[in-house]
Amino acid sequence: MTDILLITFVFLVAGVVAAPLASRFSLGSVLGYLLAGIAISPLLSLLGVNVSSVQHVAEFGVVMMLFLVGLELEPKQLWAMKYRLMGLGGGQILITAAIIAAIAVALGQSWPVAIAIGLMFSLSSTAIVLQTLNEKGLMHSDGGRASFSVLLTQDIAVIPMLVLLPLLALDSGAVASSSEVVSHSTAATEISLVAGLSSWQTALVTICAILLVVGGGNYLTAPIFRYVAMARLSELFTATALMFVVGVALLMSLVGVSPALGTFLAGLVLSNSAYKHELEANIDPVKGLLLGLFFITVGARIDFALLIADFGLILGLTLLLYLIKASVLFGLAAIFKVQGSNKWLLALGVSQVGEFAFVLLSFTVANHVLSQSLADILMLVVAMSMLLSPLMFIFYEKVILKRCSAKVSNKADDIPASDAKIIIAGSGRVGGIVDRMLRSAGFATTVIDYSHERLEALERFKVTTYFGDATQPSLLHSAGINDAKLLVVALDEKEQISKLVQHVTKAYPQVHVIARAVDRHHVYDLYAYGCRDIIRETFDSSLRMGRSAFEALGISKAAAEEMKEVFNDYDRQNMIEVADVYRIGVPVHENDAYVERVFEFQQTYAPSMEAKLRRLRDGVDQPQKSTAE
Incomplete structure (x- = not known):
């Protein structure tokens, strides 16, 4: 040993x-x-x-x-x-x-x-x-x-x-x-499926083995990976991928054919599989x-x-x-x-x-x-x-x-907008809508999702989605992060979002990252990791609900829209003012400097914001002309 x-x-x-x-x-x-x-x-x-x-x-x-x-x-x-x-x-x-x-x-x-x-x-x-x-x-x-x-x-x-x-x-x-x-x-190898067979019998067995590889790649890979996905253990995916390759190589060896031939054919069969990137990453x-x-x-x-x-x-x-x-x-x-x-x-x-x-x-x-x-x-x-x-x-x-007069540029060719390389991590409520918007505008996207149930549902609607854990560097590499122009992080779990953003902003600073934030404190985490394009997942919808509430209470549509923007500006300024005292990993209620800064901001800016909202409510101030009218 x-x-x-x-x-x-x-x-x-x-x-x-x-x-x-x-x-x-x-x-x-x-x-x-x-x-x-x-x-x-x-x-x-x-x-x-x-x-x-x-x-x-x-x-x-x-x-x-x-x-x-x-x-x-x-x-x-x-x-x-x-x-x-x-x-x-x-x-x-x-x-x-x-x-x-x-x-x-x-x-x-x-x-x-x-x-x-x-x-x-x-x-x-x-x-x-x-x-x-x-x-x-x-x-x-x-x-x-x-x-x-x-x-x-x-x-x-x-x-x-x-x-x-x-x-x-x-x-x-x-x-x-x-x-x-x-x-x-x-x-x-001592075991052989073709030992003692005539030439035509050997050829027949070999053809059957190749057909088995093709058929297995088409029809067995997805059920096997769905079964393994239930455990949600990354090491099992590695074991499954190795099992597949070793199994194909073994089958080819048993019929006297180079294992390289069998694995090449298997890879070619799986080139359009939804599990392609997961296999490659593992x-x-x-x-x-x-x-x-x-x-x-x-x-x-x-x-x-x-x-x-x-x-x-x-x-x-x-x-x-x-x-x-x-x-x-x-x-x-x-x-x-x-x-x-x-x-x-x-x-x-x-x-x-x-x-x-x-x-x-x-x-x-x-x-x-x-x-x-x-x-x-x-x-x-x-x-x-x-x-x-x-x-x-x-x-x-x-x-x-x-x-040479015709010199080769050291930069990559300009990529047309329709060919921009975009990776979307997550195809749920948020990622799915972003993907639809981009595809509708003619952009090609690579969508990665860890839910095989969601993957199967999207396949019914002809949406190309690849199975895998987007937080794994090897999978990102397989998906083309080196050449990507944009990464949209639309995962559901806060920890997974933070892990992915932290890795990409450090390892691939040339990639523009748009990240989904779970709450305002998560925004601070992502900002500290280097992301500068952060969207709070419920904030915009909450603002729209607040505007609808104003309208339901008899306030005009234009005034309600203006009131929404006043509150939005106040909240955005609030986040900027307290960002420098936020500490990753420290609960906000235990961060005395953070709590003190929040109270200071509220005492300084909240009265003027509240007075503005009330004047708009009572019709004293006229709302600015808005495209929403």
């Missing part, structure tokens, strides 16, 4: 120290994890840690990543991007893989090995590129959107690659029987931890003796790889009308080899496609390309942008 805790502590310390430092210097968290692995590799060797075994466990983070990729791919979005996905993304993979494979053959590799290398090196780092584009405000540029299309195609292409790569071993003569050609993730932290662990193990497995011995060869291969991928991307960018500096952004930003190459290298070695010695050299090339990637973005900013 002590050994396990020590090893776990070492990995956690390495990630916690290195990743923030790397992000601080705009290197990206992936490179931080790689450097962390490099730093602790001597210690892991001293402790006798089997890094490969740890890496096998961490590879499940890649399976989760593919599930999240599928979860983000709505069919309409895929269809709208079809030309760039098939042409720009697909062309990059095929042309790059063909050129690299041809060079590998020229260097003496067999054609199955050459194809495997070409396919792996055609992939780029989704984690590095997207994070860097977002950090530098380039995601909405044409080059950023083109980069996303290429990366998306590559993520999808991993699935057929996982199916194709083991078949290359059959031609290389490296295996004695088909039983050895199994997924690296399932190599140790899986993403676990995926992030496992991927971080995976990258650390990659860094720890780097053979520095080999790097030093073959430094010239490895550096030369890395630079050649960059030249090939950048040239292919630059040419395709011209064909697909990516103009100016955007072409360079695409070509330089997506020319590294990605994190999936690490997975595929281990996968091909396990399936006897590549030898371990060759894989070690290729792994160093992948790591070197990722280490050089931040330098390429710096070169783009410092050199390319200054020389």
Whole structure:
């Protein structure tokens, strides 16, 4: 037990120290994890840690990543991007893989090995590129959107690659029987649903398994989450999400298919589910931890003796790889009308080899496609390309942008009013009306609510609402808080409202927050947390009721409206005057300074306010002309 805790502590310390430092210097968290692995590799060797075994466990983070990729791919979005996905993304993979494979053959590799290398090196780092584009405000540029299309195609292409790569071993003569050609993730699995079956029977069982995943995603997810929601325990949602992903991966393993394929399909099926954001929010932290662990193990497995011995060869291969991928991307960018500096952004930003190459290298070695010695050299090339990637973005900013006439703005494109990103937390009496008003005006909203009963009711009226706890940072991230323009906090519980407002005003100061306040004292709390657009939930309706009461007592409509405004101005001034003596967490009746200030204000301003109301009541003062008349 002590050994396990020590090893776990070492990995956690390495990630916690290195990743923030790397992000601080705009290197990206992936490179931080790689450097962390490099730093602790001597210690892991001293402790006798089997890094490969740890890496096998961490590879499940890649399976989760593919599930999240599928979860983000709505069919309409895929269809709208079809030309760039098939042409720009697909062309990059095929042309790059063909050129690299041809060079590998020229260097003496067999054609199955050459194809495997070409396919792996055609992939780029989704984690590095997207994070860097977002950090530098380039995601909405044409080059950023083109980069996303290429990366998306590559993520999808991993699935057929996982199916194709083991078949290359059959031609290389490296295996004695088909039983050895199994997924690296399932190599140790002893139970199989297809063992001893003929080819057509295996195909039939596999198709049934895939249909089960599709059907289960469509019809079982909602009832399961409704059942779990009754407990209102956040840890159960995490357990349920993991249960779903692990279950799909297990089913695919039992039928001899890559777990990544099954989880990707499951994510695609659930991309339009109301529980989409809840699934993503609960899986993403676990995926992030496992991927971080995976990258650390990659860094720890780097053979520095080999790097030093073959430094010239490895550096030369890395630079050649960059030249090939950048040239292919630059040419395709011209064909697909990516103009100016955007072409360079695409070509330089997506020319590294990605994190999936690490997975595929281990996968091909396990399936006897590549030898371990060759894989070690290729792994160093992948790591070197990722280490050089931040330098390429710096070169783009410092050199390319200054020389190109058509410069890419560092700011996001102006978002039309109809496309403004709005998140509404809560779809009850308050949030529901706000949502209807915004949608009626042509604004697109993302509504989050924790009540599955309310969610089902709104679905009957074709209102898109996502299930989840809006106070969870991970769910907010999944809902798009990073790019949001407005957050409307319309939750029912005072504590939940305060928690959400406090988090967003600190973590996302660029987001305008409109918060629902339960009472006047809650207004003070929210103001102290940094919110400046606060609406007391019953105050406006109470003022309108008071105005109606005046009218019922025989006062004219115009005078009643003016009396309402006089009281409203008095109350607003009252709140401002006592705000500085309010103390969060201290009951107002126990706050002597607060009580004293209230009495002082009442003695100073209440008489004039009351006299004004009485003069309006008696018709002595004439009401000001109002649009309410």
